[in-house]
Amino acid sequence: MIFNRNTVATAVLCLGLSLQVSAHAAIAPALGVSGNPVRNDVQRPQKGKECGNIDITKTFDSSTAVQANANGTFDVFIANFNAGVDGSRQVTVLVDPTGTGKSFVSADVLQNGDKNPSNVGLQQLVVQLPSGAACTGGASKDKCLVSFTTAGGFGNCIVVEQGKGAAKGNGAATSSAKASASSSATKSSVKASATKSATKSSAKSSATSSATKSSSKASASSSSAKSSSTAASSSASTSASQTQSASATSSAFDPSNTQGLTLSQIDAALQSEFNRLKQEIEKKIKEEESLKSQKSHKSQKSQKKQRAARWARDV
Numbered sequence: 001m002i003f004n005r006n007t008v009a010t011a012v013l014c015l016g017l018s019l020q021v022s023a024h025a026a027i028a029p030a031l032g033v034s035g036n037p038v039r040n041d042v043q044r045p046q047k048g049k050e051c052g053n054i055d056i057t058k059t060f061d062s063s064t065a066v067q068a069n070a071n072g073t074f075d076v077f078i079a080n081f082n083a084g085v086d087g088s089r090q091v092t093v094l095v096d097p098t099g100t101g102k103s104f105v106s107a108d109v110l111q112n113g114d115k116n117p118s119n120v121g122l123q124q125l126v127v128q129l130p131s132g133a134a135c136t137g138g139a140s141k142d143k144c145l146v147s148f149t150t151a152g153g154f155g156n157c158i159v160v161e162q163g164k165g166a167a168k169g170n171g172a173a174t175s176s177a178k179a180s181a182s183s184s185a186t187k188s189s190v191k192a193s194a195t196k197s198a199t200k201s202s203a204k205s206s207a208t209s210s211a212t213k214s215s216s217k218a219s220a221s222s223s224s225a226k227s228s229s230t231a232a233s234s235s236a237s238t239s240a241s242q243t244q245s246a247s248a249t250s251s252a253f254d255p256s257n258t259q260g261l262t263l264s265q266i267d268a269a270l271q272s273e274f275n276r277l278k279q280e281i282e283k284k285i286k287e288e289e290s291l292k293s294q295k296s297h298k299s300q301k302s303q304k305k306q307r308a309a310r311w312a313r314d315v
Contacts, residue, residue: 024039024042024080024081024082024087024154025042025078025079025080025081025087025088025089025150025152025154025155026038026039026041026042026078026079026081026154026155026156027076027077027078027091027125027148027155027156027158028076028077028078028079028158028307028311029063029064029065029066029076029158029159029307030063030156030157030158031051031054031056031059031060031063031145031156031157031158031159032054032055032058032059032063033063033156036079036310036311036314037079037156038314039081041156042081042154042155042156043154043155043156043157044153044154044155045147045148045149045153045154045155045156045157050094050096050101050104050147050157051101051145051147051156051157052155052156052157054156054157056099056100056101056145056157060099060137060138060143060145060159061138061139063158063159064159065143065158065159065160065161066158066159066160066161067160067161067163067300068129068135068144068160068161068162068163069300072128072129072131072133073110073126073127073128073129074126074127074129074160075111075124075125075126075127075304076124076125076127076158077122077123077124077125077307077308077311078091078113078122078123078125078148078150079120079121079122079311080117080120080121081120082120083117083118083119083120084116084117085115085116085151085152086152087117087120087152088113088114088115088116088117088150088151088152088154089113089114089115089117089123089150090112090113090114090115090150090151091109091112091113091125091148091149091150091151091155092106092109092148092149093106093107093108093109093127093146093147093148093149094106094107094146094147094149095107095129095130095133095144095145095146095147095160096137096144096145096146096147097130097133097134097135097136097137097144098136098137098145099135099136099137099138099143099144099145099159100137100145101145101157104145104147105130105133106130107127107128107129107130107146108127108128109125109126109127109128110126110127110128111124111125111126112125113125115151121312122308122311122312124308125148127146129144129160134162135160135161135162137159138159140161142161142162142163143159143160143161143162144159144160144161144162145157145159145160146158146159146160
């Protein structure tokens with residue numbers, strides 16, 4: 001049988017198109033797709049059309065968003081529908097912080113997929129948002145548009161949300177952490193200051209009352225006692241004051257017992273009590289923040305595992 005050149009060329013073209021149809025890989029949750037993406041949802045990202053044929057304006061806010069971590073990273077799953085380079089799970093990533101599809105910049109892929117997989121299945125990808133990037137897209141003003149392109153030239157876009165608890169990129173993560181630390185320190189300082197003021201007020205009131213009583217007793221004693229007794233009493237009072245001062249320094253401060261203490265000794269005891277209370281408050285605040293962070297991380301991890309499991313069943 002003899003084939004002319006046109007017949008051969010047509011056959012080669014059809015073969016190439018059939019191979020391209022089967023050469024797909026998608027990243028979930030895909031922009032403009034409800035549920036897990038299938039073969040027909042895969043796009044051909046290119047310059048100026050980083051999301052393929054998807055209408056970004058119409059689908060951005062209605063698409064499922066991936067939650068970014070506090071350090072600016074996020075992870076997703078890629079599924080290939082055939083093996084080989086055409087079904088590659090290795091990707092490059094672009095991020096548009098405005099969510100409009102007009103301001104893409106490169107992002108780092110911390111954990112990539114296989115360039116030439118021998119099987120069909122899922123693989124996890126970990127991406128780092130550009131340093132200092134602040135997602136401002138969508139109605140909530142906290143979303144980024146992210147474009148994935150595989151080594152085989154396929155891919156799609158997804159939506160990433162930074163949210164209230166997430167940092168705006170690496171640079172903003174530091175700022176957020178500092179702001180949080182400053183806020184915690186301010187709360188601790190206010191609480192400790194209030195405690196100190198209340199303690200100081202109580203101590204001064206007690207000290208004034210004790211001093212008044214001591215003055216009355218000393219006056220009565222001075223009227224009836226001899227000068228030698230007064231000297232002995234003065235010596236004993238000095239000794240008692242020194243003993244009381246040492247006792248107050250070595251043990252917890254008791255604002256109801258300040259008799260015989262000088263103002264400088266009272267101030268020193270108050271400062272020590274203030275520092276102790278401040279440390280206790282700061283410790284409790286740190287413990288509460290740590291528990292909240294652990295609960296949030298566990299919840300996100302559980303959601304990601306459930307989504308991956310559902311998609312694995314679909315694939």
